[in-house]
Amino acid sequence: MEQDGRPRGNRAGGASGASALGATDAQAVEALARGGLVILPTETVYGLAADAGNAAAVVAIFEAKGRPRFNPLIAHVADAVEAEAIAVFDARARALAEAFWPGPLTIVAPVRDRNRVCDLARAGLDSVAVRVPGHLRARGVISAFGKPVVAPSANRSGRPSPTTFADALEETGFAAADAVDGGPCAVGVESTVVSVLDGRVALLRPGSVTRADIEAVVGPLERGGEGHRSPGRAAVHYAPDAPVRINAMAAGEGEILLGFGPGVGALRWSLSPTGDLREAAANLFRMLREADRETPAGIAVSPVPGHGLGEAINDRLKRAAGFVG
Template sequence: MQTKVFKPDQLVAAAAELAAGELVAFPTETVYGLGADATNETAVKKVFQAKGRPSDNPLIVHVADVATVKKYVADFPTTAEKLTQAFWPGSLTIILPLQPNAFSKTVTGGLNTAAFRNPRNQVTLDLIKQLGRPIVGPSANTSGKPSPTLAEHVLHDLAGKIAGVVDDGPTGVGLESTVIDLSTATPTILRPGAVTKEDIEAVIGSIDADHHKVKADEVPKAPGMKYKHYAPNAQVYMTAATDFKAAAAWAREQGEPFGLLATDQVLAEFSALAPAYRFSLGDSIVTASQHLFDGLRHYDQLPEVKLILAEEFPAQGLGVAYMNRLAKSAGQQRFTKSEH
């Protein structure tokens, strides 16, 4: 299959592919998603095949408006009304109980709930409206690999496996959406993102946060809950900014090229290292979140790199989401002076 690259003014053609049961990747403000008509089970099954994704992993349903969600759910509580008013379109995914047979089990992972999102990207909102039906949209990458923040990332993983990708340039946030479960007694964040726990509590009051690691035999209620995820080929080590000199010395002792993924302030101390082995996360948690996945993918293009030292940030605000993704990409591995 030849994978077409659609420009934002070619949405009629992109929607036609979706209507025909094909897969088209689409841009959002977080990462690129892999789109299929959510009401076409045959098309949805192709998503799992293209990604190599476990079939028990539920898919997020992307909608153009709140009214579409209400067609499918058994209940749309006051908390959902408040959250959609505050954060949609935006980086918040909401899990709600479904009406019987609203979607196929392929979409829901066999659960009686579904996750809905209204993305903050006008091109994709127009694509969904053009199709006239909601679209599923897991990240448009090979399962377990870093999520795509550029159309080029999508093509690297999925060229020849999908009908097309709508190229709208780099994504803005760079980390997948926050997922909140409203089907439980207490609203619970299952995956942190740019919409923080504090943001949500300011709207609906106290909530829980459940970042537990899903066991091999457990069905995750939201994407990205598996133990190791977002992983490049090289082994990533979470590294404190103050430990980079010691970590680099240890990495050199391993005798193989290594890469740095850090802020400009940290990288300034390593000007002697080849530029290809120094990937900038910018100068803040905002830019670090935007560039984390891009940096991990950069080192996948350098097969000689076996170790990546990636900078940690405080787990507060957006840093909670950043550290959640970094820890999973590292398989929880951290450089510590005492152990290395």
């Protein structure tokens, strides 16, 4: 399975075969065409997908997730040509697309076609968030469908995002007309989001395409940015039921410690025994879920370095803990 999650030249693919709900890719396309919801794998996390232009289908996503209506959704398309059919790209947006697509980068740009991504999906904004996923099977379904697909993470709003097919079914399988099993997600955290608006490029949400990766293509990023144009920016987000405590040196009474690095905590609960940030990102949401199933008094998480991919990991942990740093 070609799923390495690399930010450049990503060609991540999914496992073949029917899902537990008996879905084939063709059946998933048919379900989308009927206005149904489909659990769809990507290289980042599993998504709950629907026709981006079908307001009723988008409403069904919000209802299934319990998601705030003001939170915009990302339109997933098969290629950069389709992206420019719905968004207005300048030279820097095109440079980013060329460098990182297919892959885990979302570009927020002025909307071109308001019908193909409905107002509700865009949260009424004059911009649209768009990406070309790196998962081959996801792109195959989207290409066969022939329209943009919104696919927010297939979790109930505020919960850890699902990175396995089983977790996606547990979270929102009740609402899905079909589901595609693409194997474990290679990246494990949601896509990086950058805005390219009014000649300025700003990082709205960190991810596996790092700040340094982006600046190598377009130069220094603007500080700040309009965070409301990006999904996943709520102060409390990605949270399990148990309270999360970050930058913990040890577990408190009744807590499970998610360690990071050599000799920190129990091996079962280590995000990465070797201190590898990509391994930690891939394990993060799965381990939060597994620890939560043990009904601990809390989940403590060891310090994770903030450089590179660590910026995205710490962003998710801060939101899981209930604050934005």
